[in-house]
Amino acid sequence: MLDPSIRVQVLDSITDVPAAQWDALAGADAPPFIRHAWLAAMEESGSAQEETGWAPHHLTLWRGGTLVAASPAYFKFHSMGEYIYDFAWAQVAQRMGVAYYPKLLIGAPLSPATAPRFLVAEGENVSDARHAIMEAAIESAREEGCSSVHVLYPTEEEADFLERTGMARRLTLQFHWKNPGYQSYEDYLSRFTSKRRNQFKRERGAAAGQGITLRTVPGSELGPEHARRAHGFYAATCERHAWGQVQxxxxxxxxxxxxxxxxxxxxxxxxxxxxxxxxxxxxxKERLYGRYWGCFEEHPFLHFNVCLYHSVEESIRAGRKVFEPGAGGEHKVARGFEPTAVHSAHLLFDPRLDRTIRDALRRERAHLALAVEEAERLAGLKPWPLEGV
Incomplete structure (x- = not known):
């Protein structure tokens, strides 16, 4: 039972929360996407606002003036920028005569990366706080005429909790590079067959033959010109594809x-x-998250070099444990990125739609093991020798 001294408050801007209090809940090593500055940049830049289909609706618990728990949340009026694809669900809802939008999403805008979704202060009852946040989410979603509540990219432990509360759990795949203890890029290459190693070396060597050099620009050197360039690359990629949408x-x-x-x-x-x-x-310190890429000139293997090979080598040099290059993955598998489960949880208010989606998720999950098996076969990584063996 929730401590009676705690009150629930729903906020329509992340800036209604003091940054220091929000970040204290997130923790010093939090993924960037749940930090106050990231969410504030999304909202204040106009990237995640009601006009773009993301209406902030953050769920918070307070004891007096102290924030004790919080979840970033948004009313959504489309499914773009989520990367847990439910477009087919919206089509099924339409055929049933159910308005699928708006829906309530707990997660970070345009950020397909696993991160805690329930930020709870040390010493608080985590289960009670989570239940209170979900009760507030469901109540406000119903009041606003939403079709559903969705929690995207929670941690596995949070997904376990949500499943126990009765939400439908979904597993999907991303493809992550994982570092079991490489000391050099050659260590990484040694896990592949000779044929695959030669392929990688040929693709990496293409940049030099094209007169292209690659460099990582650290945050301390990033300025306004880099921001303009980053947006230019991002927009160029979105505009190049029919499914792309500049958000x-x-x-x-x-x-x-x-x-x-x-x-x-x-x-x-x-x-x-x-x-x-x-x-x-x-x-x-431990993870690299690939977000957006783009190019103004087309060159063979340029995408692989900019987005994969260069950052794998940099991650080895920095001692990072994981490189998450984002959604999608067919081309990543053959380059040693391993299938990794990501989680989401869903509650559909219409009983017919809820049953239909749960049936679909059971069928989807049945095929997941085969997809993982095939991905591991394509990755072709040899076992990494244990230390001391």
Missing amino acids: LTPDFFARVFRAMPEAMEMVEAVRGGKVVAGAFNAVT
Whole structure:
């Protein structure tokens, strides 16, 4: 039972919460996407606002003036920028005569990375806080005429909790590079067959033959020109694809580069003194998160070099344990990125739609093991020798 001294408050802007209190809940080593500065940049830049289909609706618990628990949350009016794809669910709802939008989403906008979704102060009852937040989520979602509540990219332990409360659990795959203790890039290559090693060396060597050099620009060196360039690459990629939709504004990049440089970096590909391609990444001590890439010139294997090979080598040098290159993954599997489960939880208020989605998720999960088996076969990684063996 929730402590009666705690009150629930729903906020329509992350800036209604003092940054220091929010970040104290998130913790010093929090993924960038749940930090106050990231969410504030999303909202204040106009990237995640009601006009763009993301209406802030943050769920918070307070004891007096002290924040004791919180979840970032948004009313959604479309399914873009989530990467746990439910477009087919919306189509099924339409056929049933159910309005699928708006829906309530607990998670971070445009950030397909696992991170805690229930931020709870040390010493508080975690289970009670989570239950209170979910009760507030369901109540406010119903009041606003939402079809559903969705928790995207929670931790596995949080997903266990949500499943126990009766939400439908979904497993999907991302493809992550994992570091079992490499001392060099050659250690990494040694896990592949000779044929695959030669393929990687040929693809990596293409950059030099094209007159392209690659460099990681750390956050301490990122300035306004880098923010403009990052948005340019991001927009160019979105506009190149029929499914692409430019959602982030130039001001978003400027804000995060300025507010949290220690968690930002860019990879730049330079040819003839001109930056022709790049990738915007987020970092912690142990993880690298690939976010957005783009190019102004097309060259064979440029994408692999900017987004994969260069950052794998940099991660080994920095001693990072995991490199998460984002959603999607067919081309990553053959380059040694391993299938990794990511979680989500869903509650559909219409009983017919809820039954239909749960049936679909059971079928989807039955095929997941086969997909993992095939991905592991394609990755072709040899076992890494244990230390001392």
